[in-house]
Amino acid sequence: MDRIIFIFICFLSQITIAQQAFHNFGDIQIHNQGQIGFHTDLINDGTFDQNVGLTGFYNSIGNLTVSGKNRPIFYDMEIDVAEDLFLEIAVGVTNFQEFINGRVQTPRNRNKVSLDYINDSPYLGENDDRYVDGYSSITGVLDFTFPIGDDFRLRPMRIDTQAATNTARGAYFFENPNFPNFFSSSFDTTNFSNVLFGVSSFEFWDLDGDTETRVTLTWDDNSNIPTLVDDLKNLRVVGWDKSLKQWVSLGNSSTSGDLNNGEITSELMLPDNYTVITFGTSDILLDGDLQIFTAVSPNGDGNNDTFIIQGIAQYPNNELSIFNRWGVEVYNKKGYDNSWAGVSEGRATIARNETLPVGTYYYVLKIEGQKDRAGYLYINK
Incomplete structure (x- = not known):
């Protein structure tokens, strides 16, 4: 489509058009069917928030900037800027936004400067080269997926309907959350609650909002999910709790995909209670009326020194078998009583009565009259 500029001005007290900037000091309104294309920077110190029609930002060789004292709000908006559109003030969209070329860059140390999707405005055209590199926000009544990313990688985050009503961003x-560039404090990935076994040190999200929601995070092959889990059922959304100053589990209500690409949805959480969120792994697997702590760290510190299956005492007619990665049985006990401390006791074990190496193992729990339970556990020192 030709980039045509049609400006329908309701009232204009003063506009300065310089070689490198369109500077609004007054009141501008784009009426129905109106179109305006900015090929220079926009400085908005006036009123520019009662618009219909199309607003476009176009630069085939460089970048553009939106700055000023007041947030402009557009109806339809398209972005075709080779070297990115930089926002120094927030910009709103009320109907539809399209990514054609380039990213939208916002200052990551100022989260209120964002690309704001108002009234559930949809968007189109996002990919690994076209997304919001920084903060975006939503105000509406529908589920919303933030078109956000970093380092030329689109990494969406989704929230439920109710969270958009009071604006979420x-x-x-x-x-690495241990060394964040845009936060006043770090988020120690070795400091987590006793129901967790590990926290990702590769990436994180910031989600702000005062309404409970489930949040869905996405991963790709750069997320290194296999360093956390072998099975997605043990993956968790985790958050840095502002009060406890540690990582806590936000649950796993569903997952899809595989270890290299997929998504996970948390249980209900209140975003403003957590500074940042990312992926973690839990050492507790809920299996009916049993809680299976899928981590053993036999180092004598009193935490996870043995393989704990909470509730197993009510099933005395049980049998537990544990196998290494090659399928060799390293432990077997009838009437398991939460006593195994990671010591090799299987018939085929070479180093009998010695602590097994750090790594992933497989357990099979048989309970009389019930379906066998099986899964992975982890030995750490």
Whole structure:
């Protein structure tokens, strides 16, 4: 489509058009069927928020910037800027937004400067080269997926319907939470609650909002999910609790995909209670009326020194078998009583009565009259 500029001005007190900027000091309104294309920077110090029609940002060789004192709000908006559109103030969209070329860059140390999707405005055209590199927000009544990313990687985050009503905002950070670039404190990935076994050190998200929601995070092959889990059922959404100053589990209500690409949805959580969120792994697997702690760290510190199956005492007619990665049985006990401390006791074990190496093992729990339970456990030191 030709980039045509049609401006229908309701009232204009003063506009300055310089070589490198369109500077609004007054009141501008784009009426129905109106179209305006910005090929220079926009500085908005006036009123520019009662618009219908199309607003476009176009630069085939460089970048453009939106700045000023007041947030402009557009009806339809398209972005075709080779070297990215930089926002120094928030910009709103009320009907539809399209990514054609380039990213939208917002300052990550100022989360209120964002691309704002108002009234459930949809968007189109996002990919690994076209997304919001920084913060975006939503105000509406529908589920919403933030078109956010970092380091030329689109990494969406989704929230439920209710969370959008009071405005929610989010951003993705492809950086180690132990050494964040845009936060005043770090988020120690070795400091987590006793129901967790590990926390990702590769990436995190910031989600802000005062209404409970489930949040869905996405991963790709750069997320290194296999360093956390062998089975997605043990993956968790985790959040840095502002009060406890540690990572806590936000649950796993569903997962899809595989270890290299997929998504996970948390249980209900209140975003403003957590500074940042990411992936973790839990050492507790809920299986009916049993809680299976899928981590053993036999180091004598009193935490997870043995393989704990909470509730097993009510099933004395049980049998537990544990196998290494090659399928060799390293432990077997009838009437298991939460006493196994990671010591090799299987018939085929070479180093009998010695602590097994760090790694992933497989358990099979048989309970008389019930279906066998099976899964992975982890030995750590």
